[in-house]
Amino acid sequence: MNDQFSRRHFTKLAVGAVIVGFNPDERSWVTQASDSARPFDHLPKLDGALLLDEASRRAIASDQGNMFHRVPAAVLKPGSVQDIVAMVRYANQHRLKVAIRGDGHSRYGQTQAEAGVVIDSRSLNEVRVRTPHSADAQLGAFWSAVADATLPKGLTPRLFPGTCLALLTVGGTLSAGGIGNMSPHYGALVDNVSDLDVITGDGRLVTCSPEHESELFDMVLAGQGQCGVIVRAGLPLMPASTHVVHHELTYTDLDAYLTDQLRLAREGRFDGQRGTMMRDQGGTWSFLIEVGKFFTPPNEPNIRALEGDLHFASAAAPARMTYHDYLFRLETRGGVAPGRPSPFITMWIPASVTRTYLDNILSLTPEAAALVRFQGVEQFGCYPLNTRRFTRPLFKVPSEEQAFAVWLFRSVSPGDEVALSALLASNRDLLAKMTAAGGKRYAPYSMVISPAEWQAHYGPEVWPRLVAAKAKYDPNRVLSPHPAIFGEK
Ligand SMILES: Cc1cc2nc3c(=O)[nH]c(=O)nc-3n(C[C@H](O)[C@H](O)[C@H](O)COP(=O)(O)OP(=O)(O)OC[C@H]3O[C@@H](n4cnc5c(N)ncnc54)[C@H](O)[C@@H]3O)c2cc1C
The missing domain is CATH 3.40.462.10 (FAD-linked oxidases, C-terminal domain)
Incomplete structure (x- = not known):
């Protein structure tokens, strides 16, 4: 498809040029200033903006992995859910590829569509607490915004990502899967969603849940944007504790570390649990278990009483912090200097x-x-x-x-x-x-892998379902050309 595009045409478009349509014969965009005597298909009316200027397209051509660079023909900054519906339908008519981008923290070009349209989801970022039991989050909301909307009301989702809430979007993590410090209790972020609004690859806006349109629900969560664009997620809420006792336990014996980690996760003794392996400058590895016990004063837990049978070599003093500070304590973890290739x-x-x-x-x-x-x-x-x-x-x-x-x-x-x-x-x-x-x-x-490897990854029960769902919900294979699960780019 790339070669069919008139690159000369769209690279000439200036910042601020008003795009009015797409010329299917020349496979190029048409602006007000273009020769409008030629036949072209008018763009649907958009509440947001479709950007064709080079700076906007180049700005979104890379992801945070800095290894793959594909310049799209246009960037959609949706002003409404209807903008995405309209653009996906338009893409179907004109054989354009559409990629969806949260904050681009995936590493292997998954949010890119060369000569296609990239939806920059961050412009739709509302979070609304619906009831004491559920919140709605739009696709481009960061998890920090979910915390900001829920915690002041004394409520919380069961699970947040483990680090960097201000970097990760709801749509991106739900399309990836998402795990966090509370995963030993609650599984992945995708296990903690009540319902979704999804725009399918053929441009239908569908509400789905385990009870209604359940196959779409199943094939969109952790679905890498293959079958639909998640535009709203219903997140179950529960009362939030106000505080956490957080404790770092250092191990020098790897076997003891692994055994204690498994045991704590199995028993669910703590509310939050994670672990890090660290090497000092002398080349010696040590292993850190971080545990968190949630509480609301005056019910302060005696954390040491929960650790008596563990085999750590040393421990810092337990730290008492607010639940908010606990969630945000690792905001800078894993950050990479801009431009560094980083194949995580x-x-x-x-x-x-x-x-x-x-x-x-x-x-x-x-x-x-x-x-x-x-x-x-x-x-x-x-x-x-x-x-x-x-x-x-x-x-x-x-x-x-x-x-x-x-x-x-x-x-x-x-x-x-x-x-x-x-x-x-x-x-x-x-x-x-x-x-x-x-x-x-x-x-x-995941690294870039072949369709055969994806098939092996999903296995004989799930792979045929994904293939069938792709054919049903995205029959023209418009959405998410990468990671090329089905072999086409
Ligand atoms: C510093 C750091 C810390 C991290 N910590 C955690 C962690 O604690 N737990 C964890 O699980 N992960 C973590 N991650 C990984 C993170 O989940 C992934 O990077 C993931 O890609 C989400 O990032 P994003 O919001 O930028 O989404 P993107 O990378 O932009 O998108 C991810 C995928 O979803 C697709 N997509 C995006 N939005 C939508 C949508 N609305 N509908 C359909 N498809 C969509 C994209 O096309 C892409 O395939 C971390 C990453 C970094 C860099």
């Missing part, structure tokens, strides 16, 4: 093989590991999941009852092609070993 990978490893698998990572030199440092310390996330709490079909987890989430945030200097290709080779090696061990990859940090 994230995977879920079956618990029984995690100890052996981790040797592949812990034995890498700092140069080969290329881990993003936080406060100068080399580190990566590693914490347990109770897989039975993950119920959405497209959020694939290992078959064992417990698994470890392993987050490798890796990055190299801009322009260092040798280091980047070594890192990509290392990623492929680690992912191949993960797959051989029965693990599953996390879609936004």
Whole structure:
């Protein structure tokens, strides 16, 4: 499709040029200033803006991985849900591809559509508390906005992303899956949605839930934008505790760390739980469990009484903080300097093989590991999941009852092609070993893989459902050309 576009035409368009339509014969956009004597199809009336100027298109041509750059023909800043309906229908008429972008934290070009239209969802970002039991969040709302809307009312969703609430959008994380500190109790973000408004690939606005249009609901959550655009998510709410006792427990023995992590997750002894592996400058690894117990004064918990049988080597003093500060305490974790190629990978490893698998990572030199440092310390996330709490079909987890989430945030200097290709080779090696061990990859940090690998990832029960859903809801294959799950770009 790319070659059919009149690149000369759309790169000439100036900032502020008013686009009135699309010329299907020349496959180019038409502005007021263009020769309007030629036949063209008028654009639908939009509440927002369709930007064709080069600066806007280039600004959205990269994602945060800084490895893939595809310049779209236009950027839609929707002013309403109807704008997305209209643009998706228009794209169907004109064989345009449409990609959906939250904040672009996926790494492998998933939010890009060369010579197509990218929907910049951040302009639709309202969050509304509907009842004491549920909130509505629009696609481009950041999770920080969900916290801002709910916490002052004494309410909270069951689960937030574990870090960086101000960077991650509701639409993006629900299309990826989303895990957080409360995942041992509640599974993924996609397990904690009551209903959705979705614009299907053929441009229909449909409300879906486990009871109504359930196949669409199943195929959109963790669905990587393949079947529809999530425009509203219903988030169940519950009363929020006001405070948290947060405690950091440091381990030097990896076996003890893994055993205690699994046990705590299985028992649900704490409300929040995560874990980090850190290497000091002398090359020695240590392992941190962070636990959080939620409470509302005066019911302050005795956190040490909950830790008596754990095997940590040392511990900081427990920290008492507000629930809000607890949620936002890791806002700068995992940030990468602008422009650095950063091929992150994230995977879920079956618990029984995690100890052996981790040797592949812990034995890498700092140069080969290329881990993003936080406060100068080399580190990566590693914490347990109770897989039975993950119920959405497209959020694939290992078959064992417990698994470890392993987050490798890796990055190299801009322009260092040798280091980047070594890192990509290392990623492929680690992912191949993960797959051989029965693990599953996390879609936004999956690396680029073939349709056959996606088929194997989803497995014989889910893959045919996804293929059928794509044919039903996006028959012209307009939506989300990347990650090329079905082989076309
Ligand atoms: C510093 C940092 C911390 C992170 N912490 C966590 C964490 O704690 N837990 C966790 O699970 N993940 C975490 N992530 C990963 C994060 O979930 C992914 O990066 C994910 O891609 C969400 O980012 P985004 O909102 O920018 O969405 P994008 O990357 O823009 O989009 C993600 C995918 O969803 C599609 N999409 C976006 N919006 C929609 C929509 N409305 N409808 C349909 N499809 C859509 C996109 O096309 C793309 O395929 C973290 C990432 C970073 C960089």
